[in-house]
Amino acid sequence: MTDIEKILALEEIKQLKARYFRCVDTKDWDGFKSIFADDAVFDISDDVPGGVLTGRENIAQAASVPLAGCISIHHGHCPEISITSDDTAKGIWAMEDVLRWSEGSASPIHSLHGYGHYFETYRKTDGNWQIQTMKLRRLRVDITGWEP
Amino acid sequence: MTDIEKILALEEIKQLKARYFRCVDTKDWDGFKSIFADDAVFDISDDVPGGVLTGRENIAQAASVPLAGCISIHHGHCPEISITSDDTAKGIWAMEDVLRWSEGSASPIHSLHGYGHYFETYRKTDGNWQIQTMKLRRLRVDITGWEP
Amino acid sequence: MTDIEKILALEEIKQLKARYFRCVDTKDWDGFKSIFADDAVFDISDDVPGGVLTGRENIAQAASVPLAGCISIHHGHCPEISITSDDTAKGIWAMEDVLRWSEGSASPIHSLHGYGHYFETYRKTDGNWQIQTMKLRRLRVDITGWEP
Numbered sequence: 001m002t003d004i005e006k007i008l009a010l011e012e013i014k015q016l017k018a019r020y021f022r023c024v025d026t027k028d029w030d031g032f033k034s035i036f037a038d039d040a041v042f043d044i045s046d047d048v049p050g051g052v053l054t055g056r057e058n059i060a061q062a063a064s065v066p067l068a069g070c071i072s073i074h075h076g077h078c079p080e081i082s083i084t085s086d087d088t089a090k091g092i093w094a095m096e097d098v099l100r101w102s103e104g105s106a107s108p109i110h111s112l113h114g115y116g117h118y119f120e121t122y123r124k125t126d127g128n129w130q131i132q133t134m135k136l137r138r139l140r141v142d143i144t145g146w147e148p
Numbered sequence: 149m150t151d152i153e154k155i156l157a158l159e160e161i162k163q164l165k166a167r168y169f170r171c172v173d174t175k176d177w178d179g180f181k182s183i184f185a186d187d188a189v190f191d192i193s194d195d196v197p198g199g200v201l202t203g204r205e206n207i208a209q210a211a212s213v214p215l216a217g218c219i220s221i222h223h224g225h226c227p228e229i230s231i232t233s234d235d236t237a238k239g240i241w242a243m244e245d246v247l248r249w250s251e252g253s254a255s256p257i258h259s260l261h262g263y264g265h266y267f268e269t270y271r272k273t274d275g276n277w278q279i280q281t282m283k284l285r286r287l288r289v290d291i292t293g294w295e296p
Numbered sequence: 297m298t299d300i301e302k303i304l305a306l307e308e309i310k311q312l313k314a315r316y317f318r319c320v321d322t323k324d325w326d327g328f329k330s331i332f333a334d335d336a337v338f339d340i341s342d343d344v345p346g347g348v349l350t351g352r353e354n355i356a357q358a359a360s361v362p363l364a365g366c367i368s369i370h371h372g373h374c375p376e377i378s379i380t381s382d383d384t385a386k387g388i389w390a391m392e393d394v395l396r397w398s399e400g401s402a403s404p405i406h407s408l409h410g411y412g413h414y415f416e417t418y419r420k421t422d423g424n425w426q427i428q429t430m431k432l433r434r435l436r437v438d439i440t441g442w443e444p
Contacts, residue, residue, distance in 0.1 A: 003300050004151050010307065011158065018226035021242060022265065025287055071288045073263045075225045075242055077371045078314035094317060094371055098263070100288070115369045115394070117318065139321055140367045140396070152299050159306065166374035169390060170413065173435055219436045221411045223373045223390055246411070248436070 006083050012129050013081050013089055013122055020131070021074045024063060033060045036131050037123055043135040046116065069105030073098040076118070087124035088132075092117055095136070103146075114141040154231050160277050161229050161237055161270055168279070169222045172211060181208045184279050185271055191283040194264065217253025221246040224266070235272035236280075240265055243284070251294075262289040302379050308425050309377050309385055309418055316427070317370045320359060329356045332427050333419055339431040342412065365401030369394040372414070383420035384428075388413055391432070399442075410437040 001009070016035060023032040036042075036056040044051040044062075053059045074097045081091035097114050101107040116138040123132040149157070164183060171180040184190075184204040192199040192210075201207045222245045229239035245262050249255040264286040271280040297305070312331060319328040332338075332352040340347040340358075349355045370393045377387035393410050397403040412434040419428040 003304060004155070007155055007300070007303055007307065008151060011155065014226075015228050018228045018240075018242070021226055022228070022240065025242075026265075073244070073287060075244065077225065077373065078310075078317055080311050080314045080318070092314075092318065094314075094321075096369070096371065117322075139369060152303070155303055156299060159303065162374075163376050166376045166388075166390070169374055170376070170388065173390075174413075221392070221435055223392065225373065246436075 001083060001086055009083050009089065009124075009129070010081050013091065014079055016122070016129050016131070017076055017079065017091075017093060017120075021076050024067070024074050025072050027064070027067065029060050029064050032063065033057070034130075036060075037125065040131055041133045043133070046136055046138040047114075047141070066107065067099075069107065070099050070101045072100075081122075089122040089129070091120045091122065093120070108145075109143050110146045111144045112141060115139045149231060149234055157231050157237065157272075157277070158229050161239065162227055164270070164277050164279070165224055165227065165239075165241060165268075169224050172215070172222050173220050175212070175215065177208050177212050180211065181205070182278075184208075185273065188279055189281045191281070194284055194286040195262075195289070214255065215247075217255065218247050218249045220248075229270075237270040237277070239268050239270065241268070256293075257291050258294050259292045260289060263287045297379060297382055305379050305385065305420075305425070306377050309387065310375055312418070312425050312427070313372055313375065313387075313389060313416075317372050320363070320370050321368050323360070323363065325356050325360050328359065329353070330426075332356075333421065336427055337429045339429070342432055342434040343410075343437070362403065363395075365403065366395050366397045368396075377418075385418040385425070387416050387418065389416070404441075405439050406442050407440045408437060411435045 020035045042053045077094040099112040119135045121132045168183045190201045225242040247260040267283045269280045316331045338349045373390040395408040415431045417428045
């Protein structure tokens with residue numbers, strides 16, 4: 001891969017992750033699915049004990065159901081991405097999320113404010129980069145219950 | 149446009165928007181004006197009903213007057229920019245703003261903490277990229293009044 | 297320096313600063329030291345009156361000691377980096393930090409939430425970019441004491 005091809009790949013992967021964040025927060029679940037490889041794996045065991053989701057459909061389900069009735073903000077920062085071959089790459093992203101559920105929702109908690117890092121791998125399939133694996137490692141999570 | 153020209157243009161536009169955020173928060177209003185095309189349009193109707201500002205001078209006026217007596221923080225994240233021709237481009241930025249007015253200020257509110265996305269277009273004039281149109285779409289805004 | 301070399305240098309410096317933030321928050325102090333030139337200077341006089349740290353070891357010491365017993369989050373945004381020669385560069389980063397000390401810690405304060413900009417210079421030595429000088433200019437800092 002030439003230097004310019006590498007730089008273009010980095011930019012594509014940054015925009016891939018940008019769409020991930022935007023699709024979650026605008027609840028664009030079709031767009032969200034297109035971010036992930038068919039057989040992607042998302043490890044959220046820092047949030048949900050034992051939580052490892054496999055497959056694009058399961059990942060979208062696991063994100064969309066709890067976020068119903070929730071205004072969510074997910075921001076990503078300071079990507080450290082490296083291209084590991086013509087069609088694979090890996091990366092780390094700092095992240096922050098701010099979630100607030102409305103009163104009528106099924107959520108047991110009212111709000112969550114968290115910080116951490118995503119550790120990810122990417123794969124290029126049919127000309128498009130997608131997330132292959134993703135693990136969220138938390139630095140801190142603050143949760144508030146429902147005020148009486 | 150070659151690939152390297154495209155990448156350079158993306159970097160220039162990212163730094164343009166970085167200056168936008170920095171100039172607002174350091175109250176560098178001359179720097180702020182240089183970000184915008186002469187006939188730029190800024191749609192803030194999600195914050196101010198009917199609020200569509202036209203022209204660099206009006207945009208700077210509309211930003212600088214309410215921010216007097218305010219310590220403001222505006223951060224931008226995860227740009228999704230694409231070059232649409234040799235001298236036009238479009239982009240989306242996630243954003244967060246944290247505003248706090250001092251007690252003596254004319255503001256009716258004490259603080260605002262918001263999140264959303266900027267939807268923008270850019271134009272290159274005389275070798276410099278500038279913001280041509282900008283619309284802020286809010287995900288969430290929390291406002292606090294003056295404590296008694 | 298060719299355009300592609302410039303773009304690669306910008307990406308390396310962005311990833312350098314990304315490691316700075318990640319190493320602080322994961323308390324990877326060896327990784328942290330590798331970010332800085334041997335004779336780096338870090339001016340934190342906006343946080344600590346007269347605080348100017350010289351040398352990689354002193355900078356790491358000054359960061360690691362107060363952060364013991366602290367969960368810290370440091371995020372960087374919207375870099376404005378320019379290459380000033382084959383082996384020098386300068387940059388500005390918007391930043392936010394969220395620090396919370398545990399009850400047993402020696403810290404006199406419970407939490408700090410701040411915003412500002414880093415003004416930095418970089419130098420390339422033996423093929424690696426490092427931070428040469430760094431000044432943190434604050435926009436706002438909120439500190440809370442220990443609740444009774």
